[in-house]
Amino acid sequence: MLTGNQSHLTEFLLLGLTTDPKQQMWLFAIFLAMYLINVVGNSVIIAAIRGDVCLHTPMYFFLSNLSLADICFTTVIxxxxxxxxxxxxxxxxxxxxxxxxxxxxxxGTTDSFLLAAMAIDRYVAICNPLHYTTTMSPRRCLLLVVVSWVVSHLHSLTHTVLMARLSFCGSNIIHHFFCDVQPLLTLSCSDTSVNELVTFTEGSFVLMSSLIFIIVSYVYIARAVLRVPSGGGRYKVFSTCGSHLTVVALFYGTIISVYIRPSSTYSVTKDRVVTVIYTVATPMLNPFIYSLRNKDMKQALRKLTGRVRIT
Structure with a gap:
């Protein structure tokens, strides 16, 4: 649909994952189930952390915010x-x-910053345990979370404003299941060089800066773990960090393959599949990843289940 001067589109057509009605029925059931698991699972994680005093620590404070961001992230789409x-x-x-x-x-950006904050927390806890209480004070943890949310929204506002100034006067068909940056750039009939430059530079900096914090933190953690004489001590540390590393690998492994590259290499079929992984699958899996290998979370979930049964 075009405006009066036929120069600007006022609506787009989202093709989704498929146009086959039969496939859409199966996809509807699958995505509805995944979404409900995501919302219920992450809500349970938040409730368990808030309801158990033993989990009122920096790591679980960051985890509860990550669960909230995951719910919002998927609900948008x-x-x-x-x-x-x-x-x-x-x-x-x-x-x-x-x-x-x-x-x-x-x-999505908030997710990446919170993952970095969790890595920093693990680094301080393992490499500087004597200074952990003062370094990761409640005030500093709150500051890290607030900065994560605020900077993420400023980052998003920058890309949105740049996108709003573009003209869309050709095809209005988006070969995707939601409005993402790259698919919209491919539809614009105006110069997108500024958008692409900002996406590749500022976007890469925001995404990669958090990843660098994570990598550096775990390099120091690995060095500290290798100095632990007992095998049991090493296993305890790796089991504590293993869940976080699994989430980091899933999230960054997929998101970097989509965004850290020129828009000219955008592939409709490939990128839609990869996008499903980090927008729907990963947020759904996070509650299971963080709870299955975490004794404290298992205990908190048992307490929460017990309180629910009593009421």
Whole structure:
């Protein structure tokens, strides 16, 4: 749909993952189940942490914020996609598209910063245990979380404003299941060089800076672990950090393959599959990853289950 001067699109058509009605029925059931598992699982993690005094520590404070960000991250995308599958109305207005893109980028970036904060927390706990209480004080932990949320929204606002200034006057078909930066750039009929430069430089810096913090933290952690004489001590440290490293590998492994590259190499089929992993699958798996190998979380979940049964 075009405006009066036929120069700017006012709505887009989201093709989704498939146009086959039979496949859409199966995908609807699968994505609805994954979304519900994500919301329920992460909500349980938040409730368990808030309800157990033993988990009122920096690591679990960051984990509860990560669970909240994961819920928001997926909620930006999946409900709208499910509605589109049911109603077969795949159109989205330009304003709604930018709004979805804004919150998607904001919550996704928040995830990366919180993962970095959790890595820093593990580094201090393992490498400088005597200074842990003072270094990771409640005030500093709160500051880290606030900075993560604020900087993420400023980062997203930058990309949204740059996207809003572009003209879209050709095809309005987005070969994706939500409004993302790269698919929108490929549809623009104006010069996108500034957007691509900012996406590749500023976007890479924001994403890679948190990854660098994680890598450096775990290099020092690995060095400290190798100095531990007992095998049991090493296993305890690795089991504590293993869950976090698994989430980091899933999140960054997929997201870097999509965003840290020129938009000219964007592949519709490949990137849609990879995007499903970090937007839907990873947030759904996080509660299981963090709870299955964590004795403290298992105990907190048992307490929460007991309180629910009593009530």
């Amino acid at each position: 999946v409900p709208a996609m499910l509605v589109n599958m049911i109603t077969q109305r795949k159109t989205i207005t330009f304003g709604q598209c930018l709004t979805q893109m804004y919150f998607f980028v904001a919550f």
